[in-house]
Amino acid sequence: MSLKNLQKNNSTIEFKEIEQKGTLVVKSWNDNSFGFFIPKKTKIPSFSNIYLFEEFSSIYNSKTNIWEFIFTPEKRDSNIVKREFEFNYDGEIFNCYFDVSSNILNFFAKHFVLLKQETKTSYRNLRQFKDYFIKDKPDYVKEYYKDRIPFSFYVKGNIDKIVDKIHFAKTLNFYLSYYDRESPIIQIFNNDVTENLFKKPCYSLFDEFPNSINANKMDSTLLDILNVAHKTEDIRLEFIFYYQILEYCSYYFIEQEDEFKLKKILKQPDINYKADDYIKEILEVLSERFNVHKTSDKIRLDKTIKNYCKIEDIELELYENESLFKQDIHFDGGLKIKALFKDKTAIETNGPGIFNDVINNITKIRNVIVHLRESRENTVILPTERNNIYLLPYLYLLRRISEKIALQFN
Structure with missing residues (x-):
């Protein structure tokens, strides 16, 4: 009894x-x-x-x-x-x-x-x-x-x-x-049913783990950030860490791109005879660089991501969580993220457009997490468990993009 x-x-x-x-x-x-x-x-x-x-x-x-x-x-x-x-x-x-x-x-x-x-x-x-x-x-x-x-x-x-x-x-x-900074605290668990709402996509999801891996020489700073992000249990912090990969690489990517353009000009064999023409080209490179730095970090970020990644790199993430990407996401706090597509066939027919939306949505989410609100819409993402569920599919997209860039960046 x-x-x-x-x-x-x-x-x-x-x-x-x-x-x-x-x-x-x-x-x-x-x-x-x-x-x-x-x-x-x-x-x-x-x-x-x-x-x-x-x-x-x-x-x-x-x-x-x-x-x-x-x-x-x-x-x-x-x-x-x-x-x-x-x-x-x-x-x-x-x-x-x-x-x-x-x-x-x-x-x-x-x-x-x-x-x-x-x-x-x-x-x-x-x-x-x-x-x-x-x-x-x-x-x-x-x-x-x-x-x-x-x-x-x-x-x-x-x-x-x-x-x-x-x-x-x-x-x-x-x-x-x-x-007391070392005080034991009360454990609090989420009682929402979150199982099967999303999947953890991985390149080895449908195949066996590779028998051989050729390791690239990776930037030490990027490895440190990736390691911290991987160990972080807080979804918001993890999101910020992976986004830092994009910010770090975009800064140095523009630097390297400008350096490559300037070196190409300076190595021209007839530079002494056409100095006026090449000076104009140099000024154009410097002017473009100045405007990119001054006008928008977003431009630099987009350029970097698209240099290293394409829609095919995130197809698995999109397919695995298709049901969540097919619907508008309304975060507790008011922020709204529009659906990426109505049907997964759009991933093939409108890949570049969806890729642009992914980048824009990731940036929008990051800005709200860091600054608490989206300035133009005056909306927020409240720290609720429900919002954590909505963040996860985009976290997987961001993680894959940052990993792809980190693998290629030098």
Whole structure:
């Protein structure tokens, strides 16, 4: 009956009977990466008032008004577990403190089982708790847990009065890190269903990974930027880093192009006899360069991209996320990006036009991310999870373009 109460309060939970051996509880917190196997005749605690919010690694007891965030087995004398303070939020006082983990959490940990590969939720931090409770541990694991016990971070107060729990957690996180840069903070997960909305296109998507790769000599600065972009988990920062590739290359591309033109003029064998004519050509190069630099970075960027890339270089990205590129994108905050095409056949019939739109849209998105708003339209891209989903297909396009340029740039 107790497990039924847990399911009643948390509708995503499902039960699977395992050959008369016990019950497997799955999709707690709406997370299918792990479960709880509870053998027959196991004494089960009361779950009547237990709620598992899928946005957090937490356990909420509505009877005691205690919201428990799963932390980690920590040393008893650690300064962090001694932390205790009041948090005044929206006129309500909440007591915040670290303490030993609850019996409910310990029960979950003892019966925790892995079901799938680890996701961004990190098994809701339960894996370390499970290791703590395992009796037959290797010696090196025993040494690690020797002076540790399971701890949680608690928030006690009128939790039900918190209208927006994510906003509450973000606000609390701000103050935690404001006063202590190394403070643990509350993990917050997106509960929107984003799977299968987009695909990660790759050159090896339909073929086997190549048996042989000829490495180009690549610019060290570009490699550093690419490496940082690849490691960055924040979509907006990643977008900015890949765009920096374009900016870096466009600056030096124009420099190199002008240098090549001037050298070509100066190497003409009859330059001494036609000095007046060649001076005019030199002045035209310098004038064009000055105007390009002065009028628009966008002109330089377009010129650089089109020198190194063409529509064929991003066809895979366009085909793989065709459904998203076929519709207008309305970002939370007002910015609107028009559809690239109505049908994918346009990629072949109007490739250059679509390529121009891709470049323009990428630049527009970058400007809004950096400057917060699009100046002419007074629109923004708010930092919402929904917007992150819309940004991803364009991030893939930008990434492929920046990679193609970085491979060829010298």
